[in-house]
Amino acid sequence: MTSIDTRPAPDAATVRRPVPVRLLWLLAVTAVLVLLMAASVAIGSRGVGWSDILAALGGSTDNIGQAAVTKRIPRTLLAVVVGAALGLSGAVMQGVTRNPLADPGVLGINMGASLAVVAGIAWFGLFSATSIVWTAIVGAAVAAVFVYAVGSLGRGGATPLKLALAGAATSAALTSFITAVALPRGDIAESIVSWEIGGVGGATFAGIGTVAPFLVAGLLISLLSARSLNSLALGDELAAGLGERVALARGVAASGSVLLCGAATAVAGPIGFVGLVVPHLCRLLVGVDHRWLLPFSALAGACLLTGADVLGRIVARPTELDVGILTAIIGAPFFIAIVRRQKVREL
């Protein structure tokens, strides 16, 4: 048995940044997001002049360039919304499970939402956008409960590595089921498989409008549970001692997180690793206080996904690269780095 990594936990002084620093970072991240949104509208497989871009933003679609830009606007908005949802969802999930490896993708919760949607479409003829979102959320919730149950069996409860392993196995299982469910339906199989990679290419304002209420609800629940997440971070006993109703707080926060990632998956497919990377980076910027961490994670998630989407359009010109592929390529090394830092005992 080898026990590894005895690095001391960083003390409170180093993880709590002073308020001016945090405000500065807030400004910086917002500025980056605005820049990325501008880039996302301006950059694409067709080069469009600035005058046309401005005209298109004003609502005009007189020539092909302006029409192309008009198509990019909902796409940009979707990337921002989905990125924010995933980043926030990941941050809440890491808080609830006190697990640095928690992420809607790593824990297989996105895949639960996907399987529910695919089965709903293939077997029960779901077609209305709202019912798809509901199905996705139910699927995400079931997957979350299942993975947590499997991961917390046995000694030591839900340790990070056990949860991640349970999540990876569940993802693998669900991916197989999705293919098996989708294949017999030749008419929809291809679109399902390409949706399964995760992307924001097919964005419409109507689609965003359908998920918006769910995302707003999830956002509010998540942000309101920031304070209880701070207590939970001290450990269950201490949190209970501080007057926190631990199970309730955990359930509420988790439901917010599931709402967010279920709804995001319903519009954009299962995009992995955003919720993993973003909270870790934000902790470096603003510290561990969830009242700051949660909004920051949402902002930074939006930046990451919009940036990845722009990058996908640049590297694969003249076609484009689905954003889910890029987030996995960026996020997986990050996942590996965190795994390497975990304490592991050889079985």
Next chain:
Amino acid sequence: MTAVLTPTPSTVDTVARGRVRRAARRRLVTTLLALAVLVAFAVTLMVGRTFYPPGDVLRVVLGSDVPGASFTVGTLRLPRAVLAVTAGLSFGLAGVTFQTMLRNPLASPDVIGITSGASAAAAFAIVVLGWSGTAVSVTAIVSALGVALLIYSLAFKDGVAGTRLVLIGIGVAAMGKSVTSYVLSKAGAWDFAEALRWLTGSLNGSTWEATVPALLALLVLGPVLLRQTRALSALQLGDDTASALGVRVERTRIIAIIAAVGLLAFATAACGPIAFVSFLAGPIAARLVGPNGSLLVPAALVGALLVLVADLCGQFAFGTRFPVGVVTGVLGAPYLIYLIVRTNRAGGSL
């Protein structure tokens, strides 16, 4: 008390009898498995849209010209069946080698991303570069070895802990899958069948051209791996014990890794990463054969049987023709979860 005075049957006798019994069981199970593989192989050749009786099939295989059957059996079904057996044996052997060497059933090459590395490279070589044949296999094997080395070095930190290796492998596998998706989408034509081949594995459209390299690799590397049987069993006892037993630990390990990765890469280049076969073969073989002794041969046979039966099911059991990888995936993934549940229950702490 008289019991103390009566001579008990000697321990040596008990051990020896146990050994004989287990050896007999191993022989029986291995023979039955081999027979089952033969039967499944024959059924694959006979059954299809048209049924051909065993006589016709045998004549085609022996080289005579039978109207109708020659094309269907000789050109369509035979390469498919041979590739199924070859890939199954290769995946089974490679999987059980890794599981034995790392002493962890989760550490099979498809779970820890080696197969998906090979698959990404093969897809790249075929779809983007337009290569075929040996060049593809070489690309696959180089990339699979690279991935294996990468995972091992990333997981190494005061020794390799099994769980960390598995999780790092899962991360690497996610990257491999993304690279495969990227390659397929960059090729422009997102061909659904082609995509499925490289993501879950499929035997559809098997040709001799793809089958022969995999078969040759099996004929060369299989015996190399089988010669290490004894040494691999000793490695299970831990490095120190193994070297005390006269095993050259590092040499065994390097030979086994190269041979196993080679088998895997050649098979993957031919039919894609057939999901979970290398993960399932070892544990199933262990159940059948019982404790003790090497699992290499039984696991290889189980692998071949799995691929053949899953392919038959995929083709004929449902209204749709499923690629073999989808069937093995649906079978294998719940088993993966079950294995994790059992490990957690047993109190293995991670």
